[in-house]
Amino acid sequence: MIELTIDGKRVQARKGEHLLAIARREGVEIPTLCHHEAVEPSGACRMCMVEVTRPDWEGWSKLVTACNFPAEEDLIVRTRTDKVMQTRKEILELLIARTPGSQLIAEMAREYGLDHPTLTVGELSEKCILCDICTRVCQNLVTGAISRINRGVEKEVNTPFAEVSDVCIGCLACAKSCPTDAIEFKQVGLERTIWGRTFDLVPCTQCGAPTLPKEQAEWLSERTGMKVEEYFVCVKCKAAQTARTYENIAW
């Protein structure tokens, strides 16, 4: 265990623990955009900037990203200095210029006093802040169907060569974990479309309601050893089946 200071409060932590985790445990709020507990931090969005110094730094301080900065003994962390607030504001100014379509960014920007953003470079509908949550989630936890493609201003998240992916299993984890809802998908009846590919949702073997794409069931089956068909019963029918099983058990 080590001791450090966050906003004037002495706190304990494990050496190397990330500042964001410590701050959250202590109830200190730090805004984040690219942070997701399920994947390693990447330091992509810069919203979590805090100012750190040490007693032996003779007054010098530096800005670091709290999400991936490791704690060390006697570190002094300040989360709301003028420098921090100004930096976050500038980051939001750039983000809002890139993503005029994102409500979340607009709201955060307003919180930092940016009521009338002056700069717009992105398309008006653009929402993606390139935080990489979706790509980290897909690559580390699912099948690795999407990544960042192209460079510079052309950079975007997509399938390789923006072609229809045969690796994607249609689980929607990318879309659902996106902080700005930038990933579009559509689900109508037994069809789900994402990244340009339409998946057939297998109808429940008992009532016909949509369950999940066959591709996701196969992927799950490989990981868990359950039979693919076992996934093709909807929740309602599974619960009803459980009730019937109970009924048949002699008490």
Add this chain to the structure above:
Amino acid sequence: MEKKLLHVYPQRCTACRNCEIACSFAHPIDGKAGVARIKAFGDKEGRVGHNQIVVCMQCEDAACVSACPANALWRNPDTGAIYLLEERCIRCHSCVAACPFGNMRPQADEFPSKCDVCGGDPACVKFCPANALEYK
């Protein structure tokens, strides 16, 4: 210390579904009632003592836990119940597909929901007028 368990006594259940309502309100989404994690099934023929209560059994070797790619399902060391750590969940709904008993329930754009025995003070138990649920 022995861990408490949620006991169900379907013989006593009147299928009034108070437990479902209590559960919904104990797990709200944006201030509105959430999806109930417990379900009372009234007997089709209305026979007394034949209703059924379906709720997570907190399986030892749980299908939801092994299906989750994000390690978002954890066993609470205090209650022994499995709960969903929302910060880790990527909402792939694999757990919903995996639970063979229908006890992991989807909620449209939200995190799936499952019984977490309310962290050790289950609301359903308190609201069951027929004493068909006990936590002991």
